[in-house]
Amino acid sequence: GDSVTQTEGQVTVSESKSLIINCTYSATSIGYPNLFWYVRYPGEGLQLLLKVITAGQKGSSRGFEATYNKEATSFHLQKASVQESDSAVYYCALKTGGLSGKLTFGEGTQVTVIS
């Protein structure tokens, strides 16, 4: 089946430094999957951060960027300068099977930004 692998466990980064969370995927369905980053802030639900449905395109939101690299089957999340408010759990996900298809999540990466 489909699978998503992302930077494991916890990442601690100092405020104003750069952040990268690696994400690679494997999709067994025909065609290219749609790729997503979701974020869960402390005490809140899962929110969509950004999505890219076309290979080669870049998505961006709140200073975060991710590029859909079909050759490397990667969708790494980056931010040039993080803030304390970016502390959260980030989940990479892929969707196959069209509009009513299945969304598969990675394990999640806990990001803690320290001042």
Added chain:
Amino acid sequence: GALVYQYPRRTICKSGTSMRMECQAVGFQATSVAWYRQSPQKTFELIALSTVNSAIKYEQNFTQEKFPISHPNLSFSSMTVLNAYLEDRGLYLCGASARSQNTLYFGAGTRLSVL
């Protein structure tokens, strides 16, 4: 905007009893509703996907007999955890999407504890 509400936010039930959780979509028509579970130390696993006018599709390891789902209209869905045991504890998320969208919008989840 698209919002999804889940209730209750937290619940505790005795081992062997059942617990029903609800999901309400506001601001859009939820033609598809997906129920996920995040068990301790794990990522989100898809339990089942319900699409209006189609049969509810359960993932491997999840059954209708254990997790019956109702999706009676375009704004509401419920799921019951029958005969809950320790392994059923975790965070249950409802994600909903409209027919023309490729994005699931999630509620804050129902956290189930089993005594």
